[in-house]
Amino acid sequence: MGELRVNPTRLTFSDVTVGDVLPKLVVDVTPRTVVMGASSSRDWQPQHHDHRHCVDVANLPDIFLNTPNQAGFIERYLTDWAGPTARLAGLGFRMKKSVVPGDALQFNGVVTAVDQDGDVTFVDLDLELTVDGELVTGCAARIAIPTDSADNPWARVGDAWNPTAPAKEA
Numbered sequence: 001m002g003e004l005r006v007n008p009t010r011l012t013f014s015d016v017t018v019g020d021v022l023p024k025l026v027v028d029v030t031p032r033t034v035v036m037g038a039s040s041s042r043d044w045q046p047q048h049h050d051h052r053h054c055v056d057v058a059n060l061p062d063i064f065l066n067t068p069n070q071a072g073f074i075e076r077y078l079t080d081w082a083g084p085t086a087r088l089a090g091l092g093f094r095m096k097k098s099v100v101p102g103d104a105l106q107f108n109g110v111v112t113a114v115d116q117d118g119d120v121t122f123v124d125l126d127l128e129l130t131v132d133g134e135l136v137t138g139c140a141a142r143i144a145i146p147t148d149s150a151d152n153p154w155a156r157v158g159d160a161w162n163p164t165a166p167a168k169e170a
Contacts, residue, residue, distance in 0.1 A: 037069025
């Protein structure tokens, strides 16, 4: 599903620069995509699984992706790009339009800041999720990546894990 594949290598501080553009990811949204995402987050609201309810009762065009489903795809996009040791440090997003079956949801991102904090590098990103060129979700994210190949952000625990300022909401 999509074009981006898991990065088998680990991005480090020297691999990332402000202005870097992430590879695009396209997810073809199907009814199964919507229903599986809703069921995995135990969201039983009919707008995420009942087409007839959406069309006949709620006057909606179809079922649509729920919030946790979009969050999961955003996290996948970031960690597929950054590699297996990337750690989400902050995420804020605003859904502006429903994503329904038949949509090709495209993810695009750009690095907006890179800050070292000892053995961890924090990378801030702005992401856009679009359908047919129209913005459906705006997102700001912060991830932690190793500063060099010997580091691992997941080794930080307790008070040592301080992702500083969380990502602003898009």
